[in-house]
Amino acid sequence: MKKFTKTLIKNSLRRIFLYRACLNRLKMMGMEKVFSYTLAMEAGVSPDQVRKDFSEFNIKGNKRGGYNIDELLEKMENIFYKNREHNIVLVGMGNLGLALSKYSRFLQRNMNIVATFDIDPFKQKARTEIPVYGMDRLKEIIQRFKVKVAIIAVPEISAQQVCDDLVKAGVKGIVNFAPVLLKTPPNVIVNNVNLCDELESVIYYVHHQLKIEGLKNIELLYGDMK
Amino acid sequence: MKKFTKTLIKNSLRRIFLYRACLNRLKMMGMEKVFSYTLAMEAGVSPDQVRKDFSEFNIKGNKRGGYNIDELLEKMENIFYKNREHNIVLVGMGNLGLALSKYSRFLQRNMNIVATFDIDPFKQKARTEIPVYGMDRLKEIIQRFKVKVAIIAVPEISAQQVCDDLVKAGVKGIVNFAPVLLKTPPNVIVNNVNLCDELESVIYYVHHQLKIEGLKNIELLYGDMK
DNA sequence: TACTTAATGTGAAAAAATTCACAAAAACAC
């Protein structure tokens, strides 16, 4: 039986995002070029991995000269279709939605939240500059702005309904913050962000690490018994 | 050269979180047991994968009888050390920090934000019930509550400094929302959550999908030319 | 110009993750 999944995000693409973040930082620090070694150090991967990833996306550098940071960044922007503007909508203007709507980095990266929606659009209107609409205008506005990607920040219980409405209105990609797995047609991409899981996975590793450290201490006490 | 990374989160563990979310939902829908097939459908993976993952974490079911949902959930809680309470701190009470501090699901899952910190602790004090302290009390409170895990929601520019302070105070795991890669000693786990990247990766896939669909249409127009 | 050095880029090898395939166990049927 084949996999059912459709939300898989390739490791190499994930790392391209990572490299870009590193490059931006290195650039800010005044650097103009990098070697795979430098970037690898910065990103926490191996230099081979960096070169292999670049190879996959057909990014070329200069033999012995490394990579020009600006050129790299530009190539990456192309990968992300960054030249174009992307219109986004956000559904659910509660605590999280409000924070996201104020997040300026989205715009810095050409992702423009053109409208937000809430079942109760009057609640947050005063606290934000982005328009807040009722759900009845979802389809109209998504189509007007040719929106293809949406953020869901409504309670768990409403998420699937909102998702269905978005898909009906023509949305093809969703970042979902509600802790449910959304059901969508196969041509609609969903990226679930589950902050509880992120926190819990850290707790998991911390406890394991502590356990391992504890065991090491025991070993130190009793010596190597192998 | 070996990898430098230390923030890798194993796929199988990620999926255990996924399975738990699915199981909770299935339970809510009134189900009491599942087969690997059912859970796989729900989680969007293959049944083999489910069984293999369970095998890795030494979770056993009943031949021909599938798995009892409650037992599964309990075993998973053990994996996550869920029986214990986990004290967490949150640094940075801006837009995102405020939303996170109000997120009730953390507590539902035994993760208790015992205190929050901000360079300007008076700003948000009125808007939240969790105490907001100045950075001068970080070490004291972390040690008093035996906090091992922290959330960073401060601006990019301050994140490394805050991270260093947390590590000095004894924190062993960090969920970082600032879009920078933090440098930590090897025994400190960092999980970076980059919401821009999550959004951009969806945009990437949507555009590729659209491109592929476009190509398919061209193929349909011209027939199979192989 | 020729020689040395330092980096990339990519097939090949190794490792890791996933899928296959089937023996073993349990439930059910008669």
Add this chain to the structure above:
DNA sequence: GTGTTTTTGTGAATTTTTTCACATTAAGTA
């Protein structure tokens, strides 16, 4: 109780990802 069916659990096979290794290229040097 015997036979059939269904599902688990896990080694083996396969696929994917990562790492290795080195030929290739460019820069520096004398």
